[in-house]
Amino acid sequence: MLIQFHFTYCYKNVKFYFLSLIKVNIQLFGAIIFCISWKIFHPDNLIHTRGYILIDKTINPKRLIFILVCLTTLLLAVSACSSDSDSSSSNSSSIDKFGMILVGPRDDKGWSQAHFEGGEAIENAIGAEMIVADFINPADSPNTTVAQVAADMIDQGAKLIFATSDDMKDGILEAAASHPDVSMVWSTGDSAFKDGKDYKPELENLANVMGQMEFGKYMAGCAAASESKSGNIGFLGPLINDETRRLTNAAYIGARDCWLDKGNSISDLNFEVIWIGFWFHIPGVTLDPTTVVNDFIDSGVDVVISHIDTPEALTVTDQRAAAGEDVLVVGYDYENSCDVTPEVCIGVPYFNWGPAYIDAAKRVGNNSFSADFQWIAPKLTNGVTAEDSMVGFKGGNAMSEETRKRVNRLADQLNGDIANIFAGPINFQDGSVLASEGKKPSLYDIWYTPQLLEGMTGDSGGN
Amino acid sequence: MYKIILQNSIATFLSVISVTIVLLILQVMPFEIYGNLFDGSFGSLDKISRTLLIATIMALAGFALVVTFSTGLWNIGIEGQMLFGAIGATFIARTFLAEYFFAPIIIIIFGTLFGSFLGLLSAILKTRFNVHEIFGGLGINFVASGLIVYLVIGPWKREGIASTGGTDLFPKSSWINGIGDSNFPIYPIIIAIIVFITLFILLSRTSLGLKLIATGTNKDAADKFKIDSVKHILYAFIIAGAIGGIAGAIQAASIHHKLVPNIAGGYGFLGILIALIAGRNLFTVVVISIIFASIMVGGVQLQLRLGLDSSFPYIIESVFVMSWLIIKASKIDSKLLMLLVNKETDFG
Numbered sequence A: 001m002l003i004q005f006h007f008t009y010c011y012k013n014v015k016f017y018f019l020s021l022i023k024v025n026i027q028l029f030g031a032i033i034f035c036i037s038w039k040i041f042h043p044d045n046l047i048h049t050r051g052y053i054l055i056d057k058t059i060n061p062k063r064l065i066f067i068l069v070c071l072t073t074l075l076l077a078v079s080a081c082s083s084d085s086d087s088s089s090s091n092s093s094s095i096d097k098f099g100m101i102l103v104g105p106r107d108d109k110g111w112s113q114a115h116f117e118g119g120e121a122i123e124n125a126i127g128a129e130m131i132v133a134d135f136i137n138p139a140d141s142p143n144t145t146v147a148q149v150a151a152d153m154i155d156q157g158a159k160l161i162f163a164t165s166d167d168m169k170d171g172i173l174e175a176a177a178s179h180p181d182v183s184m185v186w187s188t189g190d191s192a193f194k195d196g197k198d199y200k201p202e203l204e205n206l207a208n209v210m211g212q213m214e215f216g217k218y219m220a221g222c223a224a225a226s227e228s229k230s231g232n233i234g235f236l237g238p239l240i241n242d243e244t245r246r247l248t249n250a251a252y253i254g255a256r257d258c259w260l261d262k263g264n265s266i267s268d269l270n271f272e273v274i275w276i277g278f279w280f281h282i283p284g285v286t287l288d289p290t291t292v293v294n295d296f297i298d299s300g301v302d303v304v305i306s307h308i309d310t311p312e313a314l315t316v317t318d319q320r321a322a323a324g325e326d327v328l329v330v331g332y333d334y335e336n337s338c339d340v341t342p343e344v345c346i347g348v349p350y351f352n353w354g355p356a357y358i359d360a361a362k363r364v365g366n367n368s369f370s371a372d373f374q375w376i377a378p379k380l381t382n383g384v385t386a387e388d389s390m391v392g393f394k395g396g397n398a399m400s401e402e403t404r405k406r407v408n409r410l411a412d413q414l415n416g417d418i419a420n421i422f423a424g425p426i427n428f429q430d431g432s433v434l435a436s437e438g439k440k441p442s443l444y445d446i447w448y449t450p451q452l453l454e455g456m457t458g459d460s461g462g463n
Numbered sequence B: 001m002y003k004i005i006l007q008n009s010i011a012t013f014l015s016v017i018s019v020t021i022v023l024l025i026l027q028v029m030p031f032e033i034y035g036n037l038f039d040g041s042f043g044s045l046d047k048i049s050r051t052l053l054i055a056t057i058m059a060l061a062g063f064a065l066v067v068t069f070s071t072g073l074w075n076i077g078i079e080g081q082m083l084f085g086a087i088g089a090t091f092i093a094r095t096f097l098a099e100y101f102f103a104p105i106i107i108i109i110f111g112t113l114f115g116s117f118l119g120l121l122s123a124i125l126k127t128r129f130n131v132h133e134i135f136g137g138l139g140i141n142f143v144a145s146g147l148i149v150y151l152v153i154g155p156w157k158r159e160g161i162a163s164t165g166g167t168d169l170f171p172k173s174s175w176i177n178g179i180g181d182s183n184f185p186i187y188p189i190i191i192a193i194i195v196f197i198t199l200f201i202l203l204s205r206t207s208l209g210l211k212l213i214a215t216g217t218n219k220d221a222a223d224k225f226k227i228d229s230v231k232h233i234l235y236a237f238i239i240a241g242a243i244g245g246i247a248g249a250i251q252a253a254s255i256h257h258k259l260v261p262n263i264a265g266g267y268g269f270l271g272i273l274i275a276l277i278a279g280r281n282l283f284t285v286v287v288i289s290i291i292f293a294s295i296m297v298g299g300v301q302l303q304l305r306l307g308l309d310s311s312f313p314y315i316i317e318s319v320f321v322m323s324w325l326i327i328k329a330s331k332i333d334s335k336l337l338m339l340l341v342n343k344e345t346d347f348g
Helices: A018-041 A043-058 A061-075 A111-126 A146-155 A166-178 A213-227 A242-261 A289-298 A312-322 A354-365 A401-412 A443-447 B002-025 B030-042 B045-070 B078-093 B103-127 B133-153 B186-205 B207-217 B219-224 B229-256 B267-278 B282-306 B312-330 B332-341
Strands: A008-011 A014-017 A078-080 A097-101 A129-133 A158-163 A183-187 A206-211 A232-237 A270-275 A303-306 A328-330 A345-351 A373-376 A391-395 A433-435
Touching: A097 A111, A097 A146, A111 A129, A111 A158, A111 A345, A111 A354, A129 A146, A129 B282, A146 A158, A146 A166, A146 B282, A158 A166, A158 A354, A166 A183, A166 A206, A183 A354, A206 A213, A206 A354, A213 A232, A213 A242, A213 A303, A213 A328, A213 A345, A213 A391, A213 A401, A232 A242, A232 A289, A242 A270, A242 A401, A242 A443, A270 A289, A289 A303, A289 A312, A303 A312, A312 A328, A391 A401, B002 B030, B002 B312, B002 B332, B030 B045, B030 B282, B030 B312, B045 B078, B045 B186, B045 B207, B045 B229, B045 B267, B045 B282, B078 B103, B078 B133, B078 B229, B078 B267, B103 B133, B103 B229, B186 B207, B186 B229, B186 B282, B207 B219, B207 B229, B219 B229, B229 B267, B267 B282, B267 B312, B282 B312, B312 B332
Parallel strands: A097 A129, A097 A158, A158 A183, A183 A206, A206 A373, A232 A270, A232 A303, A303 A328, A328 A345
Antiparallel strands: A008 A014, A014 A078, A345 A391
């Protein structure tokens, strides 16, 4: 019954004859089982089972080895099968295979799923086959490094590798150095940022892609403040680095602008950040996001903004709302993550990696791939995200019409320039100046944000 | 000797059959899986190197268990000892010593010291305060992993970053590299062989080994014969901790090249499974470690080539262990052996 789906199977030009295998083995097993049942369970013979210690002296090892060898060779009753032709209809203008290395599971309703669907978009657009490796992080896969996975993918014919987490830095730099002929994309990294701190000009095959999520986070913060009654907003942060600091700051600026737009005083806005320590929950290593969100709500927070890869914040908020509390949440990363808990979800700032990834795949296909640093701005018209925008904001069921209009209006005022988000006067937590009155910070200063902003509560990760 | 080898071959064979049955129930082709596992773990020099490196670490973890087994105690603190070994390694890698060519040696020595310190702690909890070694060991694991998280996001964090993703990479001079350009883990293997031989001689050829085993066999009797059981428990745990520390230091200096919170990678707990299978037999520890390592390393291919879930290697491993334990507990293997070989012989 179990073997009905394949009687012969071909692996690497070797054919396994299951039917004949089973026939022969059934006879053997039958004999063995008969012996066991007869020998062991026959009352006269029970004493024999106690005597097994004496086998040493009376054993005939040759006989047993012969039987074992027979059994194993039978298991491998194989023969070469007609080599089925390599179905690689090599098309000069497109790639056959590409690798996608994910830090979490491919269906996490968050960061990794957004990348996975970006890969699926390539499959649909140019027909290339995606090789996926998920859970590639030191906690889930301690014996697997990014460089090893990349090497395995290249072995299988991948012409393009996507490493999709900032945590993969060491591994993808190593992989890019040891496979200079294979194009790679390290999403969110800065190895190709010519003015950047970690510019690696020698890695001509490693590009970077990131969306200007600052816009999405600005809208997320804005929507959160607009829906908040108490002005207490909890921000569930992952780990602390340049990227998370600048995105958290953008969320705060959005919250500030909308809070003031509602006619409130800035002193009533409490924006608290708690970092769990990694992009997602690792038991025993990071803080538990479930606990953090519960603590937020216990302390009077009525809107939680999630910035981690996975949607725990949505689930917890939904539970608390079901218990009668007036709490709402903003998701992150994945366009449809509001579907997890539609009733309490104000909206989600999301990534749409498809267009950028398809572009990279096409450029590898026609040999025009280069180690670019792309920090792609969203396509917003009147504050509404276009279909093919790299980043965007999608409203959920819990977003009121008033908030929707406010978010769209304020987002539209940014004119698509990321520096407008961080326009002065704007100070860091320790009072140092990011941009003075009427000035805008440079892209470098925005990318390498050293601290959280004045007015926010939370750790900046400084020494 | 024949008997043990033959019995274990039968047990392995039967375990593989039960794994096959489980895989068939899960509607995947077992031969495809085995083929990919083998190919992924022994298909190229690079893959063999990876497999042997992981096997070395698992075997060391298994050895650490075997030592305390001989005194009749569980060394559940093995994960903590590995973590401490890695902490010791990182401690050295962050000092000026890391720049010298002999840095790997100092790293291993410090890993050993740190690990044995933690082993000693377990033993003191057991002998002085009468804490059961399983609870003491678990507690110590928690302390060690708490400490490592504190170090990684606290004093040893990357500049301007607070992430549990790990510390900065060690300087290249302190990496334990392979031989020549390849990754073949010659030094870890040499270390493991030294540990193996030392343990073998210690446990079977020295009076200390005999006293350890005497303590394990019957503590009260050992005391009557003026063998200080407390002292020997301390010895066993110090030795076990030292071996665990070596494993952790290798893990840090040779695989990750940095300190990450889960640096023990669960190999300590796998070591417990290995010791469960192997009993006190050091050689079996090595064999099982290689099998497990090939499942772990080759398991990545299941995901990459067959698109299977990344939990498959763990399913295979746990089914294997479970059926092995059932087979051993019910003595099916020895009964089968008896039937196959000497149906006629009357052992009466």
